[in-house]
Amino acid sequence: MVGLALREAAALLKAQDASPFRSLAYSRAAATIENLDEDIAAIATGGMEALDAIPNIGTGIGAAILELVSTGRWSQLDRLRGGLEPEATFRTIPGIGPKLAHLIHEHLNVDTLEALESAAYDGRLEKVPGIGARRLSIIRNALTEILSRRRAGRRYHQDQSMPPVDMLLDVDQEYRAKAEAGKLRQIAPRRFNPTGASWLPILHTERGLWHFTALYSNTARAHDLGRTNDWVIIFFSSDHQPEGQCTVVTETSGRNKGKRAVRGRENEQ
Template identity: 40%
Template sequence: MVVIESNAPLQAAEQIEGIRENKTFAKQLSEIADLLQEQHANEFRVRAYHAAAETVANLHCPVRDILERDGINGLVNLPTIGHSIAGLLQSAIQVGRIPLLDRLRGQSNAEHFFATLPGLGPELSHRIYDHLHIETLSELLIAAKDGRLEHVPGIGRKRREAIQASLTHRGVTQPPDSVSSPESQVTVDELLHIDCEYRKRVSEGTLTQIHPAGQKGSPSSAIPVWHTEQEGRHYTAMYSNTARAQQQHATHDWVIVFRDDASAHGRWTIITARFGELSGFRIVLGREQDCVAYYRQHNAYHQPKAGQTRYPELPTQWEEDAGRTGIHG
């Protein structure tokens, strides 16, 4: 039963629509729980998403209103809604997608993450995703504020400032510290351990496989997925199926590790470096110096050969106009 708090017809209609939207969000969270169960994830993780779905389905206030009024902390304060699930709901509201659900379905939809912002078309959205490994508007705001966004080819100072202004105008806020910087909480040792275990299990053929939509009849399209827990931190590891990985013929080399639990969420890409000082080693993109320290500690580090460039598997230059629709950088 829906309780309508307003007597004004327009406001009442908006509240009814918001409650219906809550039901949609609840179904998406339930689907995440079901997919996690099918893929043999930790039962605690499965129950957490089912509980969150029940909370959202029974709310008398639209989730959208809570986010607009109290920010992401308002969502975190709801029963059974932790930081990670609050971030998923925020993404569903502000971007129209839940990246975790896309991943568990075997889909790659990076072109949609930021394409709703003025000046950020599908190409530039993909580029931000590939270079910074972020997929929510809150994370994009942080990247704009700390300057990392200017490291993405095609985004200069003016474009970064325009993106930041657009996000602020939309009411996008920076999440709590525990969510905004998962990299500071997860060591390279842990990420490389997950990568090693995942690839070992792939070779043994023991993992559940998911098929991207429209490719279920193609064995080559199957993506092995592994859900694991490391000292209370919940991770999902799978081979990358992005357009960039396909272009680089790296769909069986690039491993994407995602974290989603009550404390934080994050995303990391792990690849085999082909050139440079870490040639032949598995590296966490964006954490190269940490990887150098890791391999030095394990006496595996070697110096680069003369004339080699650093990580040529990463694009160093893009067409400035690619993806531009209105913001000039």
């Protein structure tokens, strides 16, 4: 299962014009896993440290393997397919039912458990309707338990390094310019796409050691507010760090009105 998922990701990245080195990294990891004497799921019980010891498996791919082994799904692969369903993922957390999972996704524009964890500690999650102090504590504890298994064997700090704001804004600019010019591959999202058409532009790009994937927000809130061609979701990772995400928007008020801003990092601009 893991090897096939990595090979599919490699093929999709290649088809979507990602860096050939990124696609090759997944292909090499898949070949390595398929030639192991021991099942990768058994090795993964040793956490990130055990996976790090395998050639061609860095932190980013290691995190993907742990997610696949522990949940049977890989959010990045779902996204590349156009079928990411974050609300289903959030419902696996105690204290989050269908209604609250929908509110979290629509209000925060987060798609992964790692991104939800960041929101749980930086003040954003508690602003979502239905999140009180007790529920916030339950969600934090559940996320810690689930994600600690993925990070076992490696020290992890909540304030993991992030790309500079200027770099994120540059990726945002590249995405919107290429999307408007029709220069990007388009995927067929499952949500709000009854005909199954390929219409959502997707960008894979690099800045130094950082890998980025950018897409317009395809949430109900973005559609309701008419911001589907404004809100840009950027996913970022490196060979030494699991994936994170942020949202870039056009500010509608305040000192940055009319300017592009990274949500949650406005004070850095």
